[in-house]
Amino acid sequence: MLNDLIEIFLLGGLQSGMYSLLALGFTLIYGISGVVNLAHGSFYMLGAYMFVTLGAIGFLGAGTMLNAVFVLVLAAIVVGIIASMIYRVTIHPVLGDEVAIMVATVCIALIMQQFVIIFYGVTFPRVAWPEDSILMNTANILGVTIEYSYIAAFVVSLALFGTLMLIITKTKMGKAMRAVSQDVEAAMLMGINTERLYMLTMGLSAMLATFAGILITSSTTKSAGAWMWLQPLALSFAIVILGGLGSIKGSLIGGFILGYAEQTVKTTVPEGGAIVGVVPLIVMVLVLLLRPKGLFGKRVELEE
Numbered sequence: 001m002l003n004d005l006i007e008i009f010l011l012g013g014l015q016s017g018m019y020s021l022l023a024l025g026f027t028l029i030y031g032i033s034g035v036v037n038l039a040h041g042s043f044y045m046l047g048a049y050m051f052v053t054l055g056a057i058g059f060l061g062a063g064t065m066l067n068a069v070f071v072l073v074l075a076a077i078v079v080g081i082i083a084s085m086i087y088r089v090t091i092h093p094v095l096g097d098e099v100a101i102m103v104a105t106v107c108i109a110l111i112m113q114q115f116v117i118i119f120y121g122v123t124f125p126r127v128a129w130p131e132d133s134i135l136m137n138t139a140n141i142l143g144v145t146i147e148y149s150y151i152a153a154f155v156v157s158l159a160l161f162g163t164l165m166l167i168i169t170k171t172k173m174g175k176a177m178r179a180v181s182q183d184v185e186a187a188m189l190m191g192i193n194t195e196r197l198y199m200l201t202m203g204l205s206a207m208l209a210t211f212a213g214i215l216i217t218s219s220t221t222k223s224a225g226a227w228m229w230l231q232p233l234a235l236s237f238a239i240v241i242l243g244g245l246g247s248i249k250g251s252l253i254g255g256f257i258l259g260y261a262e263q264t265v266k267t268t269v270p271e272g273g274a275i276v277g278v279v280p281l282i283v284m285v286l287v288l289l290l291r292p293k294g295l296f297g298k299r300v301e302l303e304e
Helices: 002-033 040-056 065-094 098-120 148-170 172-182 184-189 194-219 230-243 248-268 272-290 298-303
Strands: 138-141 144-147
Touching: 002 040, 002 144, 002 148, 002 172, 002 194, 002 230, 002 248, 040 065, 040 098, 040 194, 040 230, 065 098, 065 194, 138 148, 144 148, 148 172, 148 194, 148 248, 172 184, 172 194, 184 194, 194 230, 230 248, 230 272, 248 272
Parallel strands: none
Antiparallel strands: 138 144
């Protein structure tokens, strides 16, 4: 019993930090522009494949840890640029029409899935750090064996979360984002270029999804697949609905609640690993029934 509690505490906490990063990009683009980006999971997938392309295939080489970190950052930048262009071409023209946005983003996700199948086939390329890296070793913490890559993913996830909070609260761009999220017309009258800001936000959201895709994949399954975008999309949806659409702190708290819920099911329920995928869906339905705005919904947050 005690061992199970320790395992839930440690693994649930590490998993929760990565889930919070995954949902952060989703809630960021919604909070600023009102876009429900159903292609968020596809940027997660694209990030993992970009890491493979730039590293393992040999464009830059990821044989050393330093090169691998460089490839990680470069993959995020490339995916961010791609996402900004996709936003300008496909989403911005229908901004304000929620149904059209959801249809467009689902189509984007399916198109990216097909491109991945065309270029990579239905194989599952390896997404991992260099074999001789310390991140591939394991540590024994209170009787629980944890790979260092899992710990590193947790630390980097929280660091990125904190960095975004600093950007939003301390920089001119962050103040513009907050202004647009509160009153877009007033922000435009103050000279804020909303089109450029939305493109930048979309790129930043996709970069966060890329970091999440590479960090989570390299510390868990260690392989990418053309259909891997579906599960992170469901997780993102469940977390932001639990925490509240548009709420950054809600993403953090929702990520931890969902992460611990999943780990509890894995550890305590017989064959829990086989049914853990339904946990986000159950959480999402319950929250919609009991508290549709979530714990820190956008309206609630702005009233504080």
